[in-house]
Amino acid sequence: MVIRAVDRGDSAGRANSLAPAPFIRPTNMNKGMEMSGRLNGKVALVTGGGRGIGEAIVRAFADEGAHVWVSDLDYRAAGAVAESLEVPASAARLDVRREEDWKAAMNAIRNGSGRLDVLVNNAGITGLETGNAPHDPEQCTLEDWRAVHRTNLDGVFLGCKHALQMMRPTGRGAIVNISSHSAMVGVPRAAAYASSKAGVRNHTKTVALWCASQGLEIRCNSIHPGPVLTPMWNPLLGEGAERDERMTEFARATPANRFANPSEIAAAAVLLASDEAAFMTGSELVIDGGLLAGPLNL
Ligand SMILES: NC(=O)c1ccc[n+]([C@@H]2O[C@H](COP(=O)([O-])OP(=O)(O)OC[C@H]3O[C@@H](n4cnc5c(N)ncnc54)[C@H](O)[C@@H]3O)[C@@H](O)[C@H]2O)c1
Numbered sequence: 118m119v120i121r122a123v124d125r126g127d128s129a130g131r132a133n134s135l136a137p138a139p140f141i142r143p144t145n146m147n148k149g150m151e152m153s154g155r156l157n158g159k160v161a162l163v164t165g166g167g168r169g170i171g172e173a174i175v176r177a178f179a180d181e182g183a184h185v186w187v188s189d190l191d192y193r194a195a196g197a198v199a200e201s202l203e204v205p206a207s208a209a210r211l212d213v214r215r216e217e218d219w220k221a222a223m224n225a226i227r228n229g230s231g232r233l234d235v236l237v238n239n240a241g242i243t244g245l246e247t248g249n250a251p252h253d254p255e256q257c258t259l260e261d262w263r264a265v266h267r268t269n270l271d272g273v274f275l276g277c278k279h280a281l282q283m284m285r286p287t288g289r290g291a292i293v294n295i296s297s298h299s300a301m302v303g304v305p306r307a308a309a310y311a312s313s314k315a316g317v318r319n320h321t322k323t324v325a326l327w328c329a330s331q332g333l334e335i336r337c338n339s340i341h342p343g344p345v346l347t348p349m350w351n352p353l354l355g356e357g358a359e360r361d362e363r364m365t366e367f368a369r370a371t372p373a374n375r376f377a378n379p380s381e382i383a384a385a386a387v388l389l390a391s392d393e394a395a396f397m398t399g400s401e402l403v404i405d406g407g408l409l410a411g412p413l414n415l
Pocket residue numbers: 127128129130164165166167168169170171188189190191194211212213214239240241242243268272295296297298341342343344345346347348349350
């Protein structure tokens with residue numbers, strides 16, 4: 118999949134305001150294949166699908182028979198993932214912070230697929246991607262605090278809002294919000310990240326209740342991963358020999374004594390997107406290797 122648009126920013130969330138509106142188009146429509154799976158016939162949009170957990174969710178959804186709209190701030194990465202699938206897929210440039218991008222994406226999906234069944238709000242940043250600016254509660258700048266919330270929380274708010282408007286005509290659908298185990302505990306050196314993920318956890322429940330109160334069969338649930346080995350960790354792990362040492366150190370903090378594989382998070386997203394989870398809404402799935410279960414050595 119190729120999307121032609123001027124790059125307006127990078128995956129760390131820095132935007133170039135001079136760039137034009139996104140250009141989005143469906144692709145791979147010629148790769149027709151008979152499909153049968155737990156998401157057979159569903160149309161799904163995944164944000165931040167260009168790498169990491171989002172990419173794993175895209176691949177798992179495609180394997181289960183969904184038509185996936187792969188979106189990312191990094192539109193080349195989204196396009197490469199969509200193009201690499203063996204089944205029909207589409208790609209879109211979607212900066213989750215920009216409401217006009219959401220509108221354009223929903224229009225493209227409406228015109229290309231006719232409806233939306235599943236949204237996965239996966240795109241997120243820690244705020245620690247670029248540089249060493251402190252993110253503790255004492256020194257974090259207001260600018261950095263807001264930047265993290267714009268992507269992680271405003272992005273989820275906008276995604277839910279526009280997905281609900283898309284899903285209302287059928288009255289059915291599933292929204293999966295990728296939060297974090299950090300939503301439930303404090304994180305001394307990532308204050309904005311923890312706060313934003315707590316906001317996602319809470320907004321998930323509000324959306325679930327709103328849908329129920331409206332008589333809509335639109336479910337909204339959150340997933341709370343512990344450490345998952347993705348490029349998000351690169352700034353913290355560094356490179357070379359030190360990387361292995363740091364990985365061992367981080368892994369030791371988790372009872373399972375390892376990082377999760379992105380596919381282990383994708384498996385939960387498949388469940389929540391599927392009709393198997395028809396009675397699940399407003400709920401939270403913690404997938405953290407035991408991190409939140411309590412102290413290991415008492
Ligand atoms: N990796 C972990 O340990 C972990 C743990 C808990 C929760 N999470 C959450 O899972 C989600 C995915 O994390 P990951 O580890 O795959 O991260 P990642 O950094 O590897 O990938 C994130 C993707 O999101 C995209 N993105 C960033 N800002 C965006 C924006 N404004 N609009 C659209 N796309 C944007 C990036 O381009 C990138 O492709 C995030 O919400 C993250 O907070 C990750």
